[in-house]
Amino acid sequence: MAFVVKTAKTLRTHWKKSLFFSGLAAYGIKFVYDRHNDNLLRRRYCEEAKRYGDDRISLGHRPRRVTVFLNPAANGGKARKLFEKTAAPILYVAGLEVNVVPTEYEGQVKGFMSVLDTTDTDAVVVAGGNGTLLEAVTGFLRKEDRDFRENIPVGVIPLGSSNRFSKIMFGHDHESVKAVAEAAIAVVRAVTKKVDVIKFDGGGEKVIYGLTGLEMGAFRDAEERKAKYWYFGPLKSRWTYLRTAMKEWPPLATADLSYIQATPENMAYEDEEAQGKAQKKKLGWSFTDFLFGRRQTYLVQEQALKAKLAEEEEKQRIEEKVSTTELTLTTTTLANPKASLNALLVKLGPVEPTKTEVIQEGWDRINRSAFKMGSDGDQTRVVKTVEITPSEETEWYNIDGESFEAMKVNISLLQKKLNFFCPSEVISASR
Numbered sequence: 001m002a003f004v005v006k007t008a009k010t011l012r013t014h015w016k017k018s019l020f021f022s023g024l025a026a027y028g029i030k031f032v033y034d035r036h037n038d039n040l041l042r043r044r045y046c047e048e049a050k051r052y053g054d055d056r057i058s059l060g061h062r063p064r065r066v067t068v069f070l071n072p073a074a075n076g077g078k079a080r081k082l083f084e085k086t087a088a089p090i091l092y093v094a095g096l097e098v099n100v101v102p103t104e105y106e107g108q109v110k111g112f113m114s115v116l117d118t119t120d121t122d123a124v125v126v127a128g129g130n131g132t133l134l135e136a137v138t139g140f141l142r143k144e145d146r147d148f149r150e151n152i153p154v155g156v157i158p159l160g161s162s163n164r165f166s167k168i169m170f171g172h173d174h175e176s177v178k179a180v181a182e183a184a185i186a187v188v189r190a191v192t193k194k195v196d197v198i199k200f201d202g203g204g205e206k207v208i209y210g211l212t213g214l215e216m217g218a219f220r221d222a223e224e225r226k227a228k229y230w231y232f233g234p235l236k237s238r239w240t241y242l243r244t245a246m247k248e249w250p251p252l253a254t255a256d257l258s259y260i261q262a263t264p265e266n267m268a269y270e271d272e273e274a275q276g277k278a279q280k281k282k283l284g285w286s287f288t289d290f291l292f293g294r295r296q297t298y299l300v301q302e303q304a305l306k307a308k309l310a311e312e313e314e315k316q317r318i319e320e321k322v323s324t325t326e327l328t329l330t331t332t333t334l335a336n337p338k339a340s341l342n343a344l345l346v347k348l349g350p351v352e353p354t355k356t357e358v359i360q361e362g363w364d365r366i367n368r369s370a371f372k373m374g375s376d377g378d379q380t381r382v383v384k385t386v387e388i389t390p391s392e393e394t395e396w397y398n399i400d401g402e403s404f405e406a407m408k409v410n411i412s413l414l415q416k417k418l419n420f421f422c423p424s425e426v427i428s429a430s431r
Helices: 002-013 015-053 079-093 108-115 130-142 146-151 164-170 176-189 218-246 272-282 287-292 294-315 355-366 424-430
Strands: 065-070 097-102 123-128 154-158 192-201 207-210 214-217 253-261 318-324 326-331 344-348 379-390 396-399 402-405 409-421
Touching (some): 015 079, 015 176, 065 079, 079 097, 079 123, 079 176, 108 130, 130 146, 130 154, 130 164, 130 192, 146 409, 154 164, 154 176, 218 326, 218 396, 253 326, 326 379, 344 409
Parallel strands (some): 065 097, 065 123
Antiparallel strands (some): 192 207, 253 318, 344 379, 379 409, 396 402
């Protein structure tokens, strides 16, 4: 009893120190508890992966080969440690033959993709952030090897500070360890789905292939400036939008749009593989076709039909000059998974927003975890293709979260172009 009384008197006398060390002890306990739960989570995923690794391989077969492009610099240099501690064990115990290729400079992934062949790998996994994935997808689609695109699936392991597509595919509510483990086990399960790709054509070799879309305007510029206000600590995001309201007003971006509206007819999806087989069958050689020139006639008719359809579409092209707080572009299905028409969705923010509206919208986006482009009250255009010509004042775009110099760009949608590893429940829900 004397010990309890003595302790109570000590705590009362030194209450500031007591509060400090109590808080420190509580933080330490939570830290240890969280690390323990993370290790249990890793063990659970490794146990599932081991069941795949225990399966015997038939005589004459070999383990699945996976090429992992790892960006060790992602997330402030924490990517390698997170990959080696969480993702790598899951892939290895599953019996996969894993070839990890660390990247050292920008553009390296595109270079590797150009030389990869179906004899080299059975799958490509991108372990990094938005930029690494954008490079890999661009390298994938630039390959002329159609067989590679159709037969080699792509996986994404979220190791960056921002992982847009991964959050769409695996959910935005996961902690980092669970998000990485979910993405790794998806590669092991080998469940895939076809995803749309957005083509950004700047002319010549300036062609980029993205997965989520484009942003330009005041909110993009504000997010880009955020790092400059590091000395505000956790308040830097809020200060960024307050600072935006102090600049020249209104913060408008102007551009010329030229687009063809989307319809169920011009956005009808045609399976590339089935279309190729049908065309090959029609072009198959036979003596009668050669004798009567049917093969050449078919080619001429096919080209004439395509030219006629393109000419009809051009007649319906709409030209529009826009002045807006923000212009965003994504796909209708990313904006709304239940959308009836799969096309491009252009959203235009208000022309004359109040300072309060811009600040409030920016603050609302700070804690937004789910994927969303633009604001609720934006004007929309549902288009098949769109050409954006920005004004000279607009200096930068964001494509899939990465900054690019603003220029005239033609944007189109490539439907179901790549196979991505996905959670099993995604396929079950779509049936």
